[in-house]
Amino acid sequence: MEKLLKKKAIILFSGGLDSAITAALAKSRGRELVALSFDYGQRHRIELSRARRLAKAMKIKRHLVLRLPLNKIAAGALVDGSPVNKSGVKKGAPSTYVSYRNGVFLSLAFSLAEAEGAHEVWGGWCGADFGGYPDCRADFFKAMERAAGLGTWEGRRGRGFKVVAPLAKLGKAASFRLGKKLGVDFSATWTCYAPKASKPCGLCDACRSRAKGFEEAGLKDG
Amino acid sequence: MEKLLKKKAIILFSGGLDSAITAALAKSRGRELVALSFDYGQRHRIELSRARRLAKAMKIKRHLVLRLPLNKIAAGALVDGSPVNKSGVKKGAPSTYVSYRNGVFLSLAFSLAEAEGAHEVWGGWCGADFGGYPDCRADFFKAMERAAGLGTWEGRRGRGFKVVAPLAKLGKAASFRLGKKLGVDFSATWTCYAPKASKPCGLCDACRSRAKGFEEAGLKDG
Numbered sequence: 001m002e003k004l005l006k007k008k009a010i011i012l013f014s015g016g017l018d019s020a021i022t023a024a025l026a027k028s029r030g031r032e033l034v035a036l037s038f039d040y041g042q043r044h045r046i047e048l049s050r051a052r053r054l055a056k057a058m059k060i061k062r063h064l065v066l067r068l069p070l071n072k073i074a075a076g077a078l079v080d081g082s083p084v085n086k087s088g089v090k091k092g093a094p095s096t097y098v099s100y101r102n103g104v105f106l107s108l109a110f111s112l113a114e115a116e117g118a119h120e121v122w123g124g125w126c127g128a129d130f131g132g133y134p135d136c137r138a139d140f141f142k143a144m145e146r147a148a149g150l151g152t153w154e155g156r157r158g159r160g161f162k163v164v165a166p167l168a169k170l171g172k173a174a175s176f177r178l179g180k181k182l183g184v185d186f187s188a189t190w191t192c193y194a195p196k197a198s199k200p201c202g203l204c205d206a207c208r209s210r211a212k213g214f215e216e217a218g219l220k221d222g
Numbered sequence: 223m224e225k226l227l228k229k230k231a232i233i234l235f236s237g238g239l240d241s242a243i244t245a246a247l248a249k250s251r252g253r254e255l256v257a258l259s260f261d262y263g264q265r266h267r268i269e270l271s272r273a274r275r276l277a278k279a280m281k282i283k284r285h286l287v288l289r290l291p292l293n294k295i296a297a298g299a300l301v302d303g304s305p306v307n308k309s310g311v312k313k314g315a316p317s318t319y320v321s322y323r324n325g326v327f328l329s330l331a332f333s334l335a336e337a338e339g340a341h342e343v344w345g346g347w348c349g350a351d352f353g354g355y356p357d358c359r360a361d362f363f364k365a366m367e368r369a370a371g372l373g374t375w376e377g378r379r380g381r382g383f384k385v386v387a388p389l390a391k392l393g394k395a396a397s398f399r400l401g402k403k404l405g406v407d408f409s410a411t412w413t414c415y416a417p418k419a420s421k422p423c424g425l426c427d428a429c430r431s432r433a434k435g436f437e438e439a440g441l442k443d444g
Contacts, residue, residue: 036295067291073258073330075337093375099336100329103373107322107329108295114321115297135373143372147365151325151357153315 006032009120009164010113012105013037013063015051017189017210018124018167021179023058025166026122028182034116035063036109040101041071041079046198050190057185066108074099077193084194086203094132094205096193102135103144110148110161119154120162126175127168132205138168172213180219187222228254231342231386232331235259235285237273239411239432240346240389243401245280247388248344250404256338257285258331262323263293263301268420272412279407288330296321299415306416308425316354316427318415324357325366332370332383341376342384348397349390354427363387394435402441409444 009026013019013035026033037051048065055063071079076098078084085095102125109121125136134140141163149160167175179186191210192200200207214221231248235241235257248255259273270287277285293301298320300306307317324347331343347358356362363385371382389397401408413432414422422429436443 064294066294067289069289070333072286072288073334073337097375098333100333100370100374103329103369104326104333107325111292111320111322111326112295115295134375134378137372140369140373143365143369147362147369148322148325150359150362150365152322153319153356156356 006030007120008032008034008116008118009122010109010116010118011035011060012109012121012123013051013055013060014124015047015049015054015190016124017179017184017186017191018126018175020054020058020124020184020189021175021182022122022124022166023054023060024179024182024184026164027058031120031122033060033062033122034112034118035060036112037063037065038068038070038105038108039065040068043078043084044190044193044195046195047190050188054185054188057188064112068104068108070098070101070104074101076101084204086194086201088208089132089205092132096205097132100135102133102140106141106144106163107148110144110152113161114152114154119159120164122164122166125165125168126170126172127165138165141165172209173216176213176217176219180217228252229342230254230256230338230340231344232335232338232340233257233282234327234331234343234345235273235277235282236346237269237271237276237412238346239401239406239408239413240348240397242276242280242346242406242411243397243404244344244346244388245276245282246401246404246406248386249280253342253344255282255284255344256334256340257282258334259285259287260290260292260327260330261287262290265300265306266412266415266417268417269412272410276407276410279410286334290326290330292320292323292326296323298323306426308416308423310430311354311427314354318427319354322357324355324362328366328385329370332366332374335383336374336376341381342386344386344388347387347390348392348394349387360387360390394431395438398435398439398441402439
């Protein structure tokens with residue numbers, strides 16, 4: 001059965017490097033992907049055009065870009081206009097933490113999954129780097145799976161939902177090497193949180209982490 | 223402290239009877255409410271004008287109506303154009319179940335709560351009536367509280383979030399009597415899932431349940 005019929009899965013697809021690598025991995029593992037991106041008032045909205053381009057290049061047939069005015073309710077520099085930190089990763093909540101963003105994204109992904117008959121939500125969360133995002137941690141994902149199992153008809157019928165985070169234990173360098181092996185077009189992805197005139201700033205946490213990852217992996221970015 | 227400073231709380235505010243009663247109760251218990259409604263592609267969008275009117279009448283200072291295109295992703299007769307059942311409540315998933323709707327609503331409410339410095343999300347879920355909505359049950363709410371505790375900075379700092387569902391154990395008749403006591407303007411609320419020309423249909427599960435509740439309570443609707 002598994003061999004004949006591709007297993008459908010939702011992927012949270014930001015247009016970033018990690019979600020592109022995750023999508024490539026999911027495809028290599030026989031998943032038929034439905035990609036979900038959010039136009040949530042993020043200051044790096046440019047990532048959405050990359051997400052569209054990547055989805056096309058990766059032959060993901062169904063790609064939804066959902067408008068979600070998270071900027072109307074959530075706090076955090078990505079959505080509320082407050083400044084993005086550019087002086088290196090610090091302890092505690094990063095300026096770019098958007099209140100419960102992945103809680104919202106995952107819940108919408110579960111809603112879509114139930115409607116589509118899928119039971120997996122893949123995402124490019126990379127636990128090794130940022131301790132700063134509590135909504136990227138494994139114990140949070142487990143709790144979300146449990147909630148979705150209790151709060152959906154599919155779950156009540158014993159067909160719950162899995163959060164699949166294959167990069168969570170890898171670290172950036174190993175992730176990027178995996179991406180290289182899978183043929184991901186790094187140049188098509190977007191990472192920066194604080195772009196100016198469509199150029200990455202090179203100084204925000206996300207830019208720093210990307211640069212460090214490529215350096216450690218011994219790979220060229222782009 | 224409690225006496226001097228009102229405790230802030232989020233309320234999911236549909237414009238329906240149950241959320242209006244819940245709001246009145248929360249206010250009577252000293253909560254300063256931030257009301258959150260969703261324009262989610264529901265066929266009974268008329269409820270939003272009632273929500274606005276009610277919020278004003280109830281002197282809720284902050285009322286957000288968030289556009290959320292749930293109809294682009296979720297399945298269910300309230301959002302996808304399939305017919306609403308009008309022949310009485312049945313076993314199993316009702317036609318009006320929208321995939322993981324309360325999972326999505328609650329996650330957004332937690333995001334707002336964290337941004338607002340609130341730690342409670344109130345809602346008018348009425349467990350007694352509909353077994354049809356798994357995302358209205360107490361075990362689901364507990365799981366959501368746990369997820370929000372793990373997935374937010376506030377939660378990690380030991381200041382988690384509570385889902386408050388005061389009508390969950392009451393049944394419709396008792397809820398309506400409570401509403402009467404609290405001075406809720408029943409006539410301003412909206413219940414019907416399948417209105418025609420701004421009139422309730424009288425036949426959908428929600429209309430039937432409302433009529434039955436008023437009958438049992440010995441109260442007049444409107």
